[in-house]
Amino acid sequence: MDSNGEEKESSKSLYNFLQDREVDVNKLKEKKIDCKVILEMDDRELSKFIPRYGDRVLVRSFLRKQNSPNTRNPKRKSKGAKKDEIIKLGKQIFFGKDGISKLGSVADFNFEIKNFEGEVVDDTFSVGDLYTATGLTLLTFYILLTPVEEESLPKLSLPKKSVKIDEQHEKEQTDEKEQDENDLTHSVGTDIIAEAMLSLGVADFDGGDSLDSIPDFFEHIAFLEPENIDVPGDFSLPVEEPATLNEALTQNQNGPMVLNDFRVSHPSPMMTETQKIRVHRSDLLNDMITIFKQQDIIQRKLMFEYVNEIGSDLDGVSRDVYSSFWIEFLRCSSEGEECRVPALNSRWQADEWMSIGRIMAKGYQDHQIFPLQLSKVTTIVIAFGEETVTSADLFNYFLHFVSQTDRDLIQAALKDDLKGEDKDELLDLLERFQCSINPSKDNMKSIIDKIAHKELIQKPKYAMDNMAITCRETFMGTFLSVDKLLEIYVNLEPTPRKFLKLLKVSPITNAENASLRFFQQYVRGQNTESLRKLLGFLTGSETITVPKIHISFTQLEGFNRRHIAHTCGPSLELTYSSYRELRMEMDSILSDDSCFVMNIA
Numbered sequence: 001m002d003s004n005g006e007e008k009e010s011s012k013s014l015y016n017f018l019q020d021r022e023v024d025v026n027k028l029k030e031k032k033i034d035c036k037v038i039l040e041m042d043d044r045e046l047s048k049f050i051p052r053y054g055d056r057v058l059v060r061s062f063l064r065k066q067n068s069p070n071t072r073n074p075k076r077k078s079k080g081a082k083k084d085e086i087i088k089l090g091k092q093i094f095f096g097k098d099g100i101s102k103l104g105s106v107a108d109f110n111f112e113i114k115n116f117e118g119e120v121v122d123d124t125f126s127v128g129d130l131y132t133a134t135g136l137t138l139l140t141f142y143i144l145l146t147p148v149e150e151e152s153l154p155k156l157s158l159p160k161k162s163v164k165i166d167e168q169h170e171k172e173q174t175d176e177k178e179q180d181e182n183d184l185t186h187s188v189g190t191d192i193i194a195e196a197m198l199s200l201g202v203a204d205f206d207g208g209d210s211l212d213s214i215p216d217f218f219e220h221i222a223f224l225e226p227e228n229i230d231v232p233g234d235f236s237l238p239v240e241e242p243a244t245l246n247e248a249l250t251q252n253q254n255g256p257m258v259l260n261d262f263r264v265s266h267p268s269p270m271m272t273e274t275q276k277i278r279v280h281r282s283d284l285l286n287d288m289i290t291i292f293k294q295q296d297i298i299q300r301k302l303m304f305e306y307v308n309e310i311g312s313d314l315d316g317v318s319r320d321v322y323s324s325f326w327i328e329f330l331r332c333s334s335e336g337e338e339c340r341v342p343a344l345n346s347r348w349q350a351d352e353w354m355s356i357g358r359i360m361a362k363g364y365q366d367h368q369i370f371p372l373q374l375s376k377v378t379t380i381v382i383a384f385g386e387e388t389v390t391s392a393d394l395f396n397y398f399l400h401f402v403s404q405t406d407r408d409l410i411q412a413a414l415k416d417d418l419k420g421e422d423k424d425e426l427l428d429l430l431e432r433f434q435c436s437i438n439p440s441k442d443n444m445k446s447i448i449d450k451i452a453h454k455e456l457i458q459k460p461k462y463a464m465d466n467m468a469i470t471c472r473e474t475f476m477g478t479f480l481s482v483d484k485l486l487e488i489y490v491n492l493e494p495t496p497r498k499f500l501k502l503l504k505v506s507p508i509t510n511a512e513n514a515s516l517r518f519f520q521q522y523v524r525g526q527n528t529e530s531l532r533k534l535l536g537f538l539t540g541s542e543t544i545t546v547p548k549i550h551i552s553f554t555q556l557e558g559f560n561r562r563h564i565a566h567t568c569g570p571s572l573e574l575t576y577s578s579y580r581e582l583r584m585e586m587d588s589i590l591s592d593d594s595c596f597v598m599n600i601a
Contacts, residue, residue: 010035017062023055035063047387081127087111090143103145112144274301279321281306285328288321289348292355298362298474315367316567319540322363326371327542329356339375339400341456342463350466357382357467361474368545370488375401377456380482382468383475386457388482391449398452410448416441492543494531496524502544505551511576512553518579519551522586533590540567563589 011034015025027049028034038046043056050056090113091099091106099106113121121130275297279287291297303313304321311317333348334340342353360382363369377397380389399407406429412418413426426439433451437443457464479485500523507513526534532542539546550571554564563585564573577585 007034007036014038014059014062018050018055018059021055021058023050023052039063043385047385051387053384053388082125083113083121083123086113086121086127087143094143108148109145110148112146114142114144273299274303276303276305278305278307281309281324284321284324285332288325288359289352289355292358292362293351298358298365302362302366312568314568316540316570319367319369319545320536320567322359322367322369323536323541323543325359325363326369326374330371330373334374335455335459336375336401337403338373339397340373341375341378341401341460342467344460344463348463353463353466354470356463357470360467361471364478365474367541368492368543369541370492370543372489372493372543375456376486376489378460378464379475379485381457381464383472383479383485384482385468389457394452394456395445395449398448398456401452401455413439413444414441414448492545494528494535494542494544496526496531498544499523499531499535502546502549503551504548507553515553515574515576515582516551518577518582519574521579522583525583530590534586537590538565538567538572539570546570 014035015028018025018028031049033041033049038059046056046059047053050059091111095101095103095106103109125133277291279291302318304317305311305313306317306321330340333343333345335343342356360371375397377389377393380393399410402410409418409422409425409429412422418426430437430439430447430451433455435447435451437447439447475485479488500520503520505516507516523531523534535544536542538549550569552571552573554573554575563575565571566573574582575585
């Protein structure tokens with residue numbers, strides 16, 4: 001088939017694939033958008049023709065599979081097929097009908113099949129038997145080629161790094177080093193399969209428990225492509241660049257997101273260097289934004305220290321720094337009430353907003369610090385793009401963007417239940433949002449939808465776009481879907497019940513039991529705002545970011561009497577008291593901002 005025929009066949013397969021997912025392909029055909037064109041389009045351009053994000057991800061994965069040079073995915077074989085049939089199929093794929101490839105003639109080689117563990121496949125096992133034995137949803141076979149007359153082949157120059165298949169192979173490698181340089185004999189069998197596995201990112205392969213990097217879910221039997229191996233001489237298999245997360249994540253139609261490639265670029269690079277950072281509590285916002293302009297800071301292990309404070313960072317100071325940054329950011333640089341969005345200002349340009357994106361990614365990546373007061377719309381747009389926000393989301397989250405009074409007014413207007421001065425207040429509300437449309441029961445919902453889009457997406461768009469540049473990959477790699485992202489708003493939000501489950505304590509005396517009960521009673525009496533502050537005092541973070549809080553007891557009296565928190569533990573030293581005394585002392589501590597100063601080394 002010529003190249004034009006192949007392109008038409010590929011496009012036909014693509015259109016069929018999209019139609020199976022109920023995507024309208026007429027616009028694609030009308031604009032002559034085929035496989036090659038899609039590969040050149042960015043996500044925003046492609047969204048005009050394929051609106052749903054999941055469909056776009058799957059399309060890119062579909063095209064990547066079609067163009068992959070390293071594997072061949074033949075049609076599914078019968079589960080009754082055995083090794084000789086698989087070898088026959090492999091010969092057809094790699095040597096063609098004429099039995100010739102770059103390796104030479106099919107008659108020049110002996111063929112063997114090994115599985116993903118480097119073991120020779122038993123002749124008596126069928127494909128169905130192997131599926132049952134391994135529990136995999138796709139079997140990957142490796143064709144092992146051994147020259148018929150090994151003694152006639154010159155010695156191969158193999159890479160120094162190798163992979164152990166078994167003890168016998170390790171012994172062969174040791175023996176080989178002791179051979180004379182002019183020895184022309186060498187067995188290429190297990191080295192071909194070993195190097196092939198190495199090229200696919202499988203390190204220290206010993207047939208045992210080092211298989212974490214090989215996914216156990218596929219759609220076809222896959223053969224390793226051997227056509228790039230030159231015999232005799234050096235051989236190598238091309239190593240593809242790691243797929244981007246956008247391309248590698250695919251939506252399983254029957255279940256959750258799955259990874260569809262051997263290797264995926266991970267959004268959290270390995271920490272290669274420790275960097276100690278000193279910040280001023282009084283100017284934390286500017287200090288952090290300046291520091292996080294370093295593009296490689298995500299790759300470093302960070303340890304924080306407050307200027308003129310003596311706290312040592314064993315995670316507690318770091319949690320406090322990130323948490324305090326977001327408190328200050330939401331107070332000074334955001335708009336909204338219960339839920340807020342970034343507010344533009346003349347001081348911050350693209351570099352500053354990208355720096356804030358790094359802070360957002362790094363804080364969650366290292367310590368699960370996340371600004372829960374930031375609107376869910378903002379978070380969704382930053383992580384997955386504007387197209388993933390629904391009109392229902394916009395409306396619901398806008399109601400939490402405005403004050404409770406305005407929320408009640410909007411809901412009354414939608415029910416056409418305005419009375420007396422309520423109509424004047426509604427007009428005043430619309431005027432505050434620069435809306436001059438005369439409201440009625442019929443157009444009220446449409447008016448609110450447009451205002452919501454302007455306030456939650458259009459106005460902060462510059463900030464969100466630049467933040468997304470530096471943190472989208474981290475969030476997409478961590479959460480995989482919008483629903484998973486929104487779960488953090490539930491999981492990290494403190495409640496009395498969640499808080500009490502964190503407490504780890506072993507009271508011994510009656511006095512200790514009484515003190516513990518008083519503290520538990522105090523926790524149950526807190527609202528969300530005061531509970532966040534208490535959690536910040538104990539852990540450095542106003543959200544739930546630690547698995548436990550240790551409680552111990554002290555007998556301090558007089559001026560020395562106080563409850564002492566260690567954020568790095570985290571732990572709390574409780575003094576013996578009555579409930580009234582404990583409540584008075586804890587309220588006094590939390591009402592004073594100096595309680596957050598790190599004054600214990």
